[in-house]
Amino acid sequence: MATEVECPATETILGSEDLHCFVCDVAVTGKFYPLATCRARTTKTRLIEKLGHLVGERYMVVISEDDIICRGCANLMNTLDRLELEMRSVKNVVLRFLEKKYSLEEGELLNHKDTECGQPPQITPGELKLASLMMQSKASPWWIG
Numbered sequence: 001m002a003t004e005v006e007c008p009a010t011e012t013i014l015g016s017e018d019l020h021c022f023v024c025d026v027a028v029t030g031k032f033y034p035l036a037t038c039r040a041r042t043t044k045t046r047l048i049e050k051l052g053h054l055v056g057e058r059y060m061v062v063i064s065e066d067d068i069i070c071r072g073c074a075n076l077m078n079t080l081d082r083l084e085l086e087m088r089s090v091k092n093v094v095l096r097f098l099e100k101k102y103s104l105e106e107g108e109l110l111n112h113k114d115t116e117c118g119q120p121p122q123i124t125p126g127e128l129k130l131a132s133l134m135m136q137s138k139a140s141p142w143w144i145g
């Protein structure tokens, strides 16, 4: 199926420990994917990196090696990935036109458009997982002030 992510899916086994999706927190019953290694289909970007970009600079996504993402959320991330790529290529076409029209250097506009920013993902080893760290605010940590 076109919307599947590039990652071997795992099926939950009945009777195994409760697995919750890192994103929507639903108790996963069907297929799921390991979040640390899963990649979006279109750009092959790791889903965790995409999540990092998505939440922005104020937060850092912290996952552990055994965190998982459900099929529904993985597909959402995949859709986002595809649309972002599409948006980038549309932007590029428009900027190329403008570069030509105004006789700018090739790449003058293209290379100065929004750079990919955001925090690199952090993956903690599975055994260090303490109470499933979700997101840590870097701006105003709760333990300060």
Ligand SMILES: [Zn+2]
Binding pocket: 021, 022, 023, 024, 025, 026, 069, 070, 071, 072, 073, 074
């Ligand atoms: Zn989910």
